[in-house]
Amino acid sequence: MIREWVGGERIPFARRWGIAIAVLGLMIALILLGQGHGFGALEYLQFILDGLRGGSIYALVALGFVLVYRVMGVINFAQGAFVMLGPMLTAFFYEQKWPPAPGLRLALAALLAVGIVGALGMIIERLTLYPARRASPLTRIIITVGVYLSLQGAALLLWGPYAKVLPSFTTLSLSDPTYRFAGVRVKAQSLWIAGTLIAALLALGLFFGRTTVGKAMRACAVNRLAARLMGIPVDTMSTLAFGMAAALGAIAGIVLGPVTRATYDMGLELGLKGFVAAIMGGLVSFPGAVLGGLLLGALENLWAGVTVAGFKDLFAFVILILVLLLHPRGFAGTEAEVERA
């Protein structure tokens, strides 16, 4: 039962194969492009591995999009702002003098940041989307865009345009150790990121499968009216879902923090790419979103390897348009769910 809810309805194998063939074709095209550069198998593997790191982040962000969309029916364009606030707040707390042990300080800072962003998400939902709960989806989408603008402006106001740096989780310094496995290099932070993604998936699975609140939230997503009639406080569930999505976004930003520099405007790109990942997964399925994120990250990095650097960001959005034009259901979901979107 949970499988159906989490994954959307099963899709026919023929269609699934179609997607697989399309992805394979794309990979072959990218590899052929790379032949001109004289890349070997190892380089491709390295590209894909590095890409999976970014992909895990997209996947985490995409989970937030799917969560809010399923429970509230809103595409939450403010998600990128929460992704940005996570590392910014963490770095801000980490820069304080207390507690003196840097490891403890980083852990506390990260926890505090996730908590604050989660709470902020809930407050924002109560202040903006809750009063507009009967408004048209169009209105609600524009509201989230407004929230995004305000949060980004607030970050710029608080911390200025300068990049904030988070230390590597492993060494607690700026240098991050690199491990070598059979010729491919993996950064330690990449392992933290992958671990976080797996932990987040497990936590979400447990939450929706085992806890009463999680089950109530699922009920809201399936049928709001019926859920209300069963005595589930649907508006509270919406607030909670929004807060959870915000916290997820913050976590994604924090684990990414040591790899990139955190700036007030980093949320736009990450939010949009997470959104593309969610669309690839059909916008209604958690595994679809994760798969979409990982695939997007890997393919994008391959693409960046074989073309000009400035074109890296192009890939995700070309994919977005292609998915919408050719296969708007993504990896999962049904016609009915796409129609409801």
Add this chain to the structure above:
Amino acid sequence: MGRAGFPANAIGFAIGLPLILAIGGLEAFRPMGLSLPALTGGLLTLDTMIRVGLFTIVLVGLNLLMGYAGQVSLGQAAFYGMGAFFSAIMTVRARTLGIPPALAEAWWWPWLVMLTGAFLVGLTAYGIGRPILRLRGHYLAMATLGLGIVVYILLRENLGLPHLNLTGGFDGIQGIPRLRLGGLLLWPAWRYYFLVWLFAFGAIALGLRVVRSRVGRALRAIHGSEMAAESVGVEVSYYKAQVFGLSAAMAALAGSLYAHFQTTVIPATFGFGSSLELVVMSAVGGMASIWGAPFGALTVLLVQEVLRTQLHRVIPNAQGEFEAIAFGVILVLIMLFLPEGLTTGGLRWLRSRMGLRPR
């Protein structure tokens, strides 16, 4: 949205046209040393008014799309930019493209480019919109978002053809010629102002016409109930795609006019932020109102101007960050408390004051 009982359109033209003419006349002749900045305490300049006119053209299209067809476009600035760069490339880079100088230097060439650009951009939008709009819901918003960013990156990266240097990369294109009408140069600024507002009123008239036409009726039916509209034979996706194409063409036209006004275009002007700005303008003026377009543009540009010039008096060291916050907060507040925007909301208030039946 004027109907019997309240001739909003007639009043709009009756007030708007003379006002625009008066401002232009004032700036053209400067009687007794008076000028627009002097009269408004430096708040309004001819430059701002030209921008309002340009945005009006874009917003009429955007309002048709958002307010009447119920679709968000988060990439409208891309169409604006496509128009601007099409004009810029076809005039400045004519030699690179192998266009004979005799053609490229003719006075009517920029005009031809402008119309062709608008047509091509409209066609592109229609081609993208047709399949996507078959799906119900906000898939167009996502597609336009993607398209906007793709267009921005292509402009920034020289369309992937660095050896031709067509778009000029980050720095854009400089030295776009001013428009001429036969032997008459449409410059100084007041001449261009009249041209822009001629187009702006044309856009408003076209918008009003579309709203009252078969397409407009179909869109209103769709707005009421898509299923009901479909069941009486309205082909929903067809009309939506048509409006999307029209709005893109209008944005492209305004973009061309912008290019010839500014004489410089850079890709950064047409990024995602500008698309959001257009949505803010549309929401402020009132999405489901053609007359909301000039009001939305004027209000937002004035707010920007005030923030830029006055804010540091209240908060020293204040920079652009407040603009973003103010934009975001304004957008949220308008959506929460005045979702119809200033014009429609204001009209409703007027109607109720005049004892007319509020619709």
